[in-house]
Amino acid sequence: MNVRTRAAGWSAGLAVVLVVVVLVSATIGPVRVALPAVARATLNAVGIPTGVGVASGTVALFGATVSVPVPDLSYTYLFSFPVENTDETIVRGIRLPRIVLGATVGFALAAAGTVMQGFFRNPMADPSIIGVSSGAAVGAVATIALSFSGPFSIQAAAFLGAVVTAFAVYLVATDGGRTPVATLLLAGVAIQTFLGAMVSYLLLQAGESLEQALYWLMGRLHNAGWSDVAVTFPVALVCFVVLAAYARDLNVLLLGEEDAHTLGIEVERTKRILLAVSSIATAAAVAVAGAIGFVGLVVPHMMRLVVGPDHRILLPTSAIAGAAFLVATDTVARSGPVEVPVGIVTAALGAPFFLYLLRTREVHSL
Amino acid sequence: MTPDLPGPLDALTGDATDATEATEASAGERPGETPTALDRIGGPNADETLLTVDDVSLAYGDARVLDSVSLSVESGEFVGLVGPNGAGKTTLLEAISGVLTPDAGSVSVGGQTVQALSSRAASRLVATVPQDTTVAFEFAVEDVVEMGRTPYYGRFSGDAGATEAVERALDRTETAQFRDRSVASLSGGERQRVVLARALAQETPVLLLDEPTASLDVNHQVRTLELVRDLVDADGKAALAAIHDLDLAARFCDRLAVLADGDLLAVGPPADVLTRDHLGTAFDTDAAILPNPATGTPAVTPLSSPSDLDLSVHVVGTGPATARTIAVLAAAGASVTVGAVPSGDVAATTARELAAETVTAPAFAALDADVEARSRDLLAGADAVALVEPADPPLQALARDHDALVRVVGDPDALEDADGATAGPDEFERSRDLPDPVCPETVLAGVRRALERPVEADD
Numbered sequence: 001m002n003v004r005t006r007a008a009g010w011s012a013g014l015a016v017v018l019v020v021v022v023l024v025s026a027t028i029g030p031v032r033v034a035l036p037a038v039a040r041a042t043l044n045a046v047g048i049p050t051g052v053g054v055a056s057g058t059v060a061l062f063g064a065t066v067s068v069p070v071p072d073l074s075y076t077y078l079f080s081f082p083v084e085n086t087d088e089t090i091v092r093g094i095r096l097p098r099i100v101l102g103a104t105v106g107f108a109l110a111a112a113g114t115v116m117q118g119f120f121r122n123p124m125a126d127p128s129i130i131g132v133s134s135g136a137a138v139g140a141v142a143t144i145a146l147s148f149s150g151p152f153s154i155q156a157a158a159f160l161g162a163v164v165t166a167f168a169v170y171l172v173a174t175d176g177g178r179t180p181v182a183t184l185l186l187a188g189v190a191i192q193t194f195l196g197a198m199v200s201y202l203l204l205q206a207g208e209s210l211e212q213a214l215y216w217l218m219g220r221l222h223n224a225g226w227s228d229v230a231v232t233f234p235v236a237l238v239c240f241v242v243l244a245a246y247a248r249d250l251n252v253l254l255l256g257e258e259d260a261h262t263l264g265i266e267v268e269r270t271k272r273i274l275l276a277v278s279s280i281a282t283a284a285a286v287a288v289a290g291a292i293g294f295v296g297l298v299v300p301h302m303m304r305l306v307v308g309p310d311h312r313i314l315l316p317t318s319a320i321a322g323a324a325f326l327v328a329t330d331t332v333a334r335s336g337p338v339e340v341p342v343g344i345v346t347a348a349l350g351a352p353f354f355l356y357l358l359r360t361r362e363v364h365s366l
Numbered sequence: 367m368t369p370d371l372p373g374p375l376d377a378l379t380g381d382a383t384d385a386t387e388a389t390e391a392s393a394g395e396r397p398g399e400t401p402t403a404l405d406r407i408g409g410p411n412a413d414e415t416l417l418t419v420d421d422v423s424l425a426y427g428d429a430r431v432l433d434s435v436s437l438s439v440e441s442g443e444f445v446g447l448v449g450p451n452g453a454g455k456t457t458l459l460e461a462i463s464g465v466l467t468p469d470a471g472s473v474s475v476g477g478q479t480v481q482a483l484s485s486r487a488a489s490r491l492v493a494t495v496p497q498d499t500t501v502a503f504e505f506a507v508e509d510v511v512e513m514g515r516t517p518y519y520g521r522f523s524g525d526a527g528a529t530e531a532v533e534r535a536l537d538r539t540e541t542a543q544f545r546d547r548s549v550a551s552l553s554g555g556e557r558q559r560v561v562l563a564r565a566l567a568q569e570t571p572v573l574l575l576d577e578p579t580a581s582l583d584v585n586h587q588v589r590t591l592e593l594v595r596d597l598v599d600a601d602g603k604a605a606l607a608a609i610h611d612l613d614l615a616a617r618f619c620d621r622l623a624v625l626a627d628g629d630l631l632a633v634g635p636p637a638d639v640l641t642r643d644h645l646g647t648a649f650d651t652d653a654a655i656l657p658n659p660a661t662g663t664p665a666v667t668p669l670s671s672p673s674d675l676d677l678s679v680h681v682v683g684t685g686p687a688t689a690r691t692i693a694v695l696a697a698a699g700a701s702v703t704v705g706a707v708p709s710g711d712v713a714a715t716t717a718r719e720l721a722a723e724t725v726t727a728p729a730f731a732a733l734d735a736d737v738e739a740r741s742r743d744l745l746a747g748a749d750a751v752a753l754v755e756p757a758d759p760p761l762q763a764l765a766r767d768h769d770a771l772v773r774v775v776g777d778p779d780a781l782e783d784a785d786g787a788t789a790g791p792d793e794f795e796r797s798r799d800l801p802d803p804v805c806p807e808t809v810l811a812g813v814r815r816a817l818e819r820p821v822e823a824d825d
Contacts, residue, residue, distance in 0.1 A: 245521055248516070248519065248521075251505070251509075251513065252513050252516050254501075254505075255501060255510075255513065256496075258460070258496065259494075259496055261463075261464065261485050262463045262464075262485075262489055262492070262493065262496075263489055263513060263514065263516040263517065263564075263568070264485055264486040264490070264516045264517030265485060265486075265516065266485050267485070308504065308505075308506075309503035309504055309505055310505065310509060
């Protein structure tokens with residue numbers, strides 16, 4: 001059908017843009033690598049998971065060390081083009097994991113932001129509106145400040161904090177099986193404020209790890225490895241697929257909840273699913289990359305201007321554009337004389353653009 | 367569009383599709399075909415009760431909004447729900463569509479209880495045109511109409527009947543010409559038709575409309591209701607509409623239901639339902655109910671202030687202007703007598719409806735002695751006499767015998783000549799001898815004036 005064609009066309013076009021951005025980004029860095037070498041090295045890095053094993057990791061908790069099983073995927077690589085060894089190491093070992101992680105995070109945040117804006121019928125909504133980022137911040141900063149360590153301990157704590165917060169906000173706002181959107185919004189604001197206070201307190205207690213905690217809060221992708229990608233990418237992909245399956249329902253929800261009900265949408269159930277899945281996607285992104293602002297707010301707005309409000313087109317295009325946007329901004333963040341957290345770059349670029357939108361576009365609903 | 371993408375959570379939560387299909391299967395239905403609910407229930411010609419509201423009560427907290435409301439609407443019938451603000455009209459419509467669940471009682475469509483169905487199944491039976499049709503996001507008209515197909519849309523299979531149903535709905539509502547435009551760019555009347563098209567695309571046997579004419583101009587009010595009327599007549603839908611405008615309701619609906627304080631006060635043909643008693647109770651106002659000269663349906667004229675004209679007034683005259691005068695006076699609380707009036711005259715009909723004592727004479731005959739005598743009796747017993755002009759000389763002669771005479775004119779041309787007839791209070795003096803136009807305020811003012819200062823020797 002028409003919508004399907006348009007969605008596929010826009011998505012394919014943006015996917016090409018994403019690939020170009022990824023390849024160009026991988027050439028940039030302290031050592032310049034030629035584009036053809038980057039392309040070959042990138043293709044060499046394309047692998048499909050073919051086996052699952054179990055490795056063991058260690059978790060240190062208050063001095064004691066515990067051994068925990070960690071799933072370990074084995075991959076089959078599809079290509080093996082000849083590339084110079086140093087180029088291969090730089091591109092595949094250092095730059096690509098960071099770029100792919102950035103793309104994944106941008107993808108998840110933009111998808112979740114699109115859904116939240118539609119869900120709340122509020123242009124100011126972003127993926128963290130119900131406190132997901134604040135919850136993640138509490139989890140991560142607590143882990144850093146209290147010096148827990150172990151594989152993925154910061155990420156796991158951040159993810160847990162995010163999901164628990166989203167669930168708490170949902171519970172607070174739900175009464176008698178109904179969750180009014182306005183209550184949800186206000187409960188989110190209140191809990192975010194509370195968690196902000198907790199983060200401030202934890203920072204005071206952080207001592208030597210203060211810098212690490214601050215870097216986390218600003219949102220950064222450095223030191224990203226393939227293991228981060230392996231955890232985040234599947235979560236983001238599954239969440240996106242679920243959200244995409246509900247794109248049509250989200251369109252109908254834009255008409256208002258009563259209209260949606262008379263048009264056959266199980267409103268409360270649909271809201272629960274959209275909220276849960278977009279919160280999980282956001283949590284997965286924030287857990288590995290910290291609180292990166294404005295991607296989930298600005299990218300959906302930009303795409304809505306281009307492709308219109310239909311979520312069947314808007315959702316996939318926003319997600320892909322979000323991926324390209326974050327890869328591009330992270331490239332800027334790491335290519336200056338001193339690397340800055342990518343969250344600073346996205347906010348520095350995103351906020352002026354958002355103000356421009358506010359000044360030039362009529363805001364139809366709040 | 368991404369309906370084919372698998373949604374893992376569906377498996378966890380139990381998708382609505384399963385529940386719907388189970389319902390359909392139990393109704394002897396093959397899921398793939400998505401026939402319209404109308405076909406299922408019996409088609410346009412089945413002259414049967416489609417919508418049954420049975421003893422429905424509903425409260426918001428302690429505030430009881432609906433109190434044992436029972437109502438039924440047949441196939442091919444258009445019922446208007448009238449009543450004052452806050453009477454529970456919207457609540458009743460929402461209880462029927464399943465948005466609200468009644469505390470007691472049930473709503474069924476074609477034998478299926480709406481509250482027991484999934485909202486998906488319910489929305490194949492009942493379509494709603496909401497009061498507020500603004501759409502915040504800039505969807506194209508066609509996309510909005512296509513949203514009416516949501517109840518037929520499988521997350522994984524799409525909707526085979528969508529294109530055809532959407533085209534039909536666009537055609538029917540004459541919205542096809544702006545199908546690609548954004549709904550946000552349409553006028554109120556156009557948007558109303560788009561939302562109506564959306565409801566049509568749902569292909570339901572029952573259509574609910576909440577104040578479909580509230581924000582429209584006169585032309586679009588009539589066009590909207592004509593369209594609903596046509597849908598009901600041609601497609602055999604059962605329509606229930608909350609309508610503010612009593613005259614329009616009377617004109618387009620087969621029956622009216624008066625809802626006041628959550629209670630159905632009266633249900634029946636407009637002429638039976640729109641009575642002073644009902645309107646007085648429901649709206650807490652006094653109104654004159656007069657036949658609309660153009661359509662013949664009851665027209666309701668609320669009086670500016672509820673009055674208690676504790677008088678008897680005798681009305682002399684013929685035709686619609688006389689009928690209106692009678693109604694105005696009766697509505698104002700006067701005990702009205704009439705005569706002599708030709709038996710088939712609209713004034714005689716009105717007089718009968720308002721239970722006024724009336725002397726009738728055969729049409730086109732001179733007044734015989736008996737009729738004249740009886741008329742004089744009534745006239746003499748009245749506190750005031752209203753003479754509706756132009757009147758035949760014998761009637762004029764009859765009326766002029768009375769001291770307190772008010773002359774009323776129904777012809778607008780006569781009004782224009784008689785400048786000052788509608789002027790403010792200080793000009794009444796000057797225009798005392800000019801007839802007053804027939805409208806509630808002037809007739810009542812005229813009667814009061816005539817009583818205060820009886821016309822001495824009327825030239």
